[in-house]
Amino acid sequence: MLSVKSIPAFNDNYIWLIHNNHNHCVVVDPGDATPVLECIKEHDFILDAILITHHHHDHIGGVPELVRQFPNVNVVGPENEPIPTLTHPVGDGDFVELFDEQFMVLGVPGHTNGHVAYIGDEKLFCGDALFSAGCGRLFEGTAEQMFNSLQKMAALPDETEVYCAHEYTASNLAFALAVEPDNDYLLRYREKVLHLRAHGKSTIPSTLQREKLINPFLRTSEANVKKSVASKVQDSTEVEIFTALRRWKDEF
Ligand SMILES: [Zn+2]
Numbered sequence: 734m735l736s737v738k739s740i741p742a743f744n745d746n747y748i749w750l751i752h753n754n755h756n757h758c759v760v761v762d763p764g765d766a767t768p769v770l771e772c773i774k775e776h777d778f779i780l781d782a783i784l785i786t787h788h789h790h791d792h793i794g795g796v797p798e799l800v801r802q803f804p805n806v807n808v809v810g811p812e813n814e815p816i817p818t819l820t821h822p823v824g825d826g827d828f829v830e831l832f833d834e835q836f837m838v839l840g841v842p843g844h845t846n847g848h849v850a851y852i853g854d855e856k857l858f859c860g861d862a863l864f865s866a867g868c869g870r871l872f873e874g875t876a877e878q879m880f881n882s883l884q885k886m887a888a889l890p891d892e893t894e895v896y897c898a899h900e901y902t903a904s905n906l907a908f909a910l911a912v913e914p915d916n917d918y919l920l921r922y923r924e925k926v927l928h929l930r931a932h933g934k935s936t937i938p939s940t941l942q943r944e945k946l947i948n949p950f951l952r953t954s955e956a957n958v959k960k961s962v963a964s965k966v967q968d969s970t971e972v973e974i975f976t977a978l979r980r981w982k983d984e985f
Contacts, residue, residue: 735832735854737896739935740768745900746791747937749858750778753832757781761851761858762898766795770802779803782831785810785819786860787848792898813847823849841886843879844869850886856894857941859886864897865939867905868950870983876976880953883975887951891942902926902936905948908985912949912961912978919947949978 740748742765750772752758758778762785763769773780780803785793788811796818800806809829812822823829825840829851836853841862848869850859861869862879863886871879906923913919922943926936945951952958953974962977963969 735834735856737856737938738772739937740772742768743791747896747898747900747935748795749896751831751856752776752778757832759784759831760799761896762786762792762860763795763799764791764793766798766802769795769799780806782807782809782829784829784851784858785816786850786858786862786898787811787845788814788816789845789861792860811847811849814845825849829853839882839885841882843874843876843882844872846873848874848882852889852893855890855892856896856938857886857889858896860898862886862897863895863944863948863950864899864905865895865902865936865944866909866947866949867901867982868948868979871979876979877972879979880972880975883950887941887945889941891940891945893941894938895941895944896938900935900937902939903930908982909947909949911985912981913952913955913957916947916957922947950975953978 735751738750742748746764748763749761750758756778759782760769807820808818809821810816810819812824823838827838829836834854836851839850841848841850844861848862862882903926929936953971959969965977966973
């Protein structure tokens, strides 16, 4: 098993640092080089690779400086996005080996057109596609693409740990409770999250098992979720339900 450290950046970003027992590491979505370099120095790590999920600046802004400091670093990222420093462009179905563990690349468009996620060692690095209790905004893709991307991730094993790139859980749960005000699990989980956040603690990683219980965007087949958007949809296909939820969340 690999270990993962969280490196907080900006207001609410998480840069994930994956490491083995021999001081080698990989970072995911380094939007800022400074906290990454501090962590690497503190633990005497050697940076082997950078994984990128999508082209937004808060996910790639630190890459040039990290490449300057580690000229041999592998830079892995989506082949169809404007990211200038990639050494290994990847797409859906490709594999990336990290410390003897195979990570598969999942194409998860919606937030951006080329967005990818990485799954391996029972860990999912999903950038801004899936959040705890929420999902990314549709900046480039369609609601149907995002729905399919989320379904693809939800089909992974329940025990998969979800390492998303932002601490949005508390505000996402406020929306989830507007959708399902009587969901007891959601009410209890919100108490836990508010307690963690009041003590400055992270709510990430989550698990897919939990997300299936709390995340309205993964619950489009639930009767109560369908009911909550019934007045906003023409028919009640899951894509329509998802689209109505995403639109509602944008205005929430
Ligand atoms: Zn983004």
